[in-house]
Amino acid sequence: MRFVDKYQPFLYPLIARTIFREVSKRIETVLDVGSGPGYLSVEMAARPPIKVQAIDINPTMLALAAKRADQRGFRSQIVFDTADVHQLPYKSNTFDLVVSYSCLHHWHDIPTALSECVRVLRPGGTLYIIDSYPDPQAVSFFKRMIPEPELARFAVQALEESLEPETIRAFVKNLETQNFEVADFVFDEEDMLEIIEHIQDSPFEEAPPNTISWKLVATK
Ligand SMILES: C[S@@+](CC[C@H](N)C(=O)[O-])C[C@H]1O[C@@H](n2cnc3c(N)ncnc32)[C@H](O)[C@@H]1O
Numbered sequence: 001m002r003f004v005d006k007y008q009p010f011l012y013p014l015i016a017r018t019i020f021r022e023v024s025k026r027i028e029t030v031l032d033v034g035s036g037p038g039y040l041s042v043e044m045a046a047r048p049p050i051k052v053q054a055i056d057i058n059p060t061m062l063a064l065a066a067k068r069a070d071q072r073g074f075r076s077q078i079v080f081d082t083a084d085v086h087q088l089p090y091k092s093n094t095f096d097l098v099v100s101y102s103c104l105h106h107w108h109d110i111p112t113a114l115s116e117c118v119r120v121l122r123p124g125g126t127l128y129i130i131d132s133y134p135d136p137q138a139v140s141f142f143k144r145m146i147p148e149p150e151l152a153r154f155a156v157q158a159l160e161e162s163l164e165p166e167t168i169r170a171f172v173k174n175l176e177t178q179n180f181e182v183a184d185f186v187f188d189e190e191d192m193l194e195i196i197e198h199i200q201d202s203p204f205e206e207a208p209p210n211t212i213s214w215k216l217v218a219t220k
Helices: 003-022 039-045 059-072 110-119 136-145 149-161 165-172 189-199
Strands: 029-033 051-056 078-082 095-101 121-132 179-184 213-219
Touching: 003 039, 003 095, 003 121, 003 189, 029 039, 039 051, 039 059, 039 078, 039 095, 051 059, 059 078, 095 110, 110 121, 110 165, 136 149, 165 179, 165 213
Parallel strands: 029 051, 029 095, 051 078, 095 121
Antiparallel strands: 121 213, 179 213
8 A cells, every 4th residue: 555545544634633623713714835635625624614725836736636625525615726825816814724734844935935824814813834843763764664765755855854943933933923832743642543443444553753743833
């Protein structure tokens, strides 16, 4: 079984659950920045009345995302736009939640991209960004865990390009937010047990050495 096929059914429902558990406000509109093939967009659209706007700079990714949304029966709840996070084509104060998973390490001007994300959030809305720690132990973990060379190369490159949380904190200080935290992104144990029971096949062959991801959570 391919690495993504094994981990995707467990990882993205857990990410969505974790976000909604922590952002305990009513959410109707979500912007998924750098949606890629739409794993997280679809998990979010599976929670009515949520409508998801999924953006990616790469239209091929959005075509895959649209196919996934069709297959899961949530196509009408997601709108796909080819767009760059540095220049979002949306009005200010639009979304209840702006999420982004494993994308920030691609952004060439992080302060501009972050202020765009905050601009399109409605007042009181939440920015929730997750990316990896540039941790050498995590790099060797992924090299061991991912059998497909190209996928392993992408995962390792993502970790190597990742930023330290201190750098993110420095960027966020200048944003127009009421409060923010940059911390480890960890799953709730109950959520993990429930998801694993649901997919009936634990994907854990080996636990990661450390927490692999950080989260930036900010309220506008
Ligand atoms: C590592 S993938 C993660 C995709 C998705 N979030 C997931 O978890 O499967 C990063 C995605 O960010 C997109 N991306 C990179 N730079 C971007 C930018 N400036 N604006 C929007 N999307 C971008 C890429 O095209 C790619 O699909």
